[in-house]
Amino acid sequence: MNHLQTSPSSLQTSLNTPEAQLLTKFFSAGVKAVMGKQAVIHAMSKNKPVTADLIVAVGKAASSMCLGALQEMEKPCEALVVTKYQHANQTLLDDPAVTVIECGHPVPDENSLQAGAMLLTAIKQMHPASKLILLVSGGASAVAECLPKEMTLQQWQEITNQMLAQGANIGQINSQRKQTSLIKDGKLLTHFKGSEVQVYAISDVEGDDIAVIGSGIGNINRLQSKDIKAQVKLIGTNQVARDAVALSVSNAGYTVQLNEETLYQDVNEIAPTIAKQLIEGEKGVYIWGGEPTIILPEQPGEGGRNQSLALMIAQHLAGHDNITVLVAGTDGSDGPTDAAGGIIDGNTALEMDLVKDALSRADAGTFLRQSGNIFITGPSNTNVMDLVIAIVD
Numbered sequence: 312m313n314h315l316q317t318s319p320s321s322l323q324t325s326l327n328t329p330e331a332q333l334l335t336k337f338f339s340a341g342v343k344a345v346m347g348k349q350a351v352i353h354a355m356s357k358n359k360p361v362t363a364d365l366i367v368a369v370g371k372a373a374s375s376m377c378l379g380a381l382q383e384m385e386k387p388c389e390a391l392v393v394t395k396y397q398h399a400n401q402t403l404l405d406d407p408a409v410t411v412i413e414c415g416h417p418v419p420d421e422n423s424l425q426a427g428a429m430l431l432t433a434i435k436q437m438h439p440a441s442k443l444i445l446l447v448s449g450g451a452s453a454v455a456e457c458l459p460k461e462m463t464l465q466q467w468q469e470i471t472n473q474m475l476a477q478g479a480n481i482g483q484i485n486s487q488r489k490q491t492s493l494i495k496d497g498k499l500l501t502h503f504k505g506s507e508v509q510v511y512a513i514s515d516v517e518g519d520d521i522a523v524i525g526s527g528i529g530n531i532n533r534l535q536s537k538d539i540k541a542q543v544k545l546i547g548t549n550q551v552a553r554d555a556v557a558l559s560v561s562n563a564g565y566t567v568q569l570n571e572e573t574l575y576q577d578v579n580e581i582a583p584t585i586a587k588q589l590i591e592g593e594k595g596v597y598i599w600g601g602e603p604t605i606i607l608p609e610q611p612g613e614g615g616r617n618q619s620l621a622l623m624i625a626q627h628l629a630g631h632d633n634i635t636v637l638v639a640g641t642d643g644s645d646g647p648t649d650a651a652g653g654i655i656d657g658n659t660a661l662e663m664d665l666v667k668d669a670l671s672r673a674d675a676g677t678f679l680r681q682s683g684n685i686f687i688t689g690p691s692n693t694n695v696m697d698l699v700i701a702i703v704d
Contacts, residue, residue, distance in 0.1 A: 449515025451525025574601025612674025615646020
């Protein structure tokens with residue numbers, strides 16, 4: 312299988328304006344600052360020598376994070392990597408000491424259950440003096456799962472799909488998963504009988520709480536022995552990404568007018584608020600972070616929350632040719648599509664009837680693809696929620 316390994320330098324958009332190119336550069340700077348491999352290397356370099364008997368990496372950034380950890384190991388170490396389809400690195404796939412399993416996201420599948428069973432077995436088999444490094448990133452709660460006997464995979468998939476369609480936020484989804492799962496909310500680590508566990512986490516949740524990231528799969532509060540040395544290190548957040556964007560903006564000679572993490576409402580509420588701020592705001596660059604929600608119709612079209620939000624903002628900015636906006640997921644994916652989001656300006660939504668129709672059918676992705684406003688990055692090796700970056704000239 313060909314595994315796409317796309318770096319921020321290969322971001323693609325058909326909107327070929329100077330502003331769009333600048334926004335792509337700014338987004339790239341934000342993603343690069345929180346990429347899994349670099350973030351792990353930076354964190355581990357402060358605590359050498361680094362040793363472990365097993366590395367377990369779970370989530371969308373698991374492959375990249377594992378590469379960083381293996382590079383920093385004083386001695387060779389076995390690893391188990393659980394990640395989303397098309398997110399595995401070929402170097403790890405070719406390494407006989409590394410087991411890689413790719414699974415469903417955002418809806419768990421049979422591979423997710425297999426991965427959950429493999430995680431449980433690996434942790435249970437670790438000897439009393441062993442050391443574990445656990446690498447956690449967003450997506451961990453879907454790609455690895457272990458269900459109680461009374462819950463079938465089909466039932467769990469139906470519950471997940473229902474939550475997604477009703478616009479549940481990541482906190483609500485994680486709360487449900489923590490209650491149901493046999494490995495979330497720190498339950499996986501209750502089976503660890505070794506001497507030391509180090510958790511390195513890249514956050515995709517508001518508040519950056521390890522008890523919430525990946526539905527708490529890296530939560531150390533349930534460890535069964537007080538003699539186990541345990542530590543959690545947060546190595547990537549939306550704030551780190553936004554601050555890197557801001558630095559790139561300043562280096563380009565632009566003024567940062569706003570930098571905040573407030574994207575936690577429904578996209579229908581966020582879009583007019585952002586548009587109003589941009590229309591009424593001073594010249595410069597505006598940066599938002601977070602993870603909006605969206606309610607889907609029964610038969611949604613192509614797209615995800617970022618593509619929908621981008622087109623909704625474009626709808627409110629129609630005719631304002633001094634404003635360009637990028638809306639994208641830092642993980643490089645938006646819904647069940649190959650796009651991360653969209654880049655729009657005042658000319659994107661001039662055909663208002665077509666825009667309204669696309670939005671009513673949750674088909675923003677098709678519109679943006681046809682209009683040349685789609686934004687594609689491929690897997691980015693990180694996941695710190697979403698970014699909205701806007702230039703007002």
